[in-house]
Amino acid sequence: MIGGVAYFTNLSANNADTITLRFTANHCNGVVSDSIVITPAALAPADRLVFTRQPARQAPVLLSGVQPVIRTQDALVTSRASV
Secondary structure, eight states: OBTTBOOOSSOOOSSOEEEOOEEOOTTSOOEEOOOEEEOOOTTOOOOEEEEEEOOOOOOTTSOOSSOOEEEEEOTTOOEEEEO
């Protein structure tokens, strides 16, 4: 801690969410942070396509009653609009 400010390394978030951090140390009362809202960057590009509903297993010549749903996701695994 320097000047009342604690510095941490290797903190990361792997999804967009609202979180709190709990801080504890020997011989000190623990404290919980205010809510922290983690949002993906507004212009973060999608970097993968994911199936949110798998297609039905049928012969390729038949029309499937269950169509797949595909979404794009960014690095924080935030789903975007269906493709």
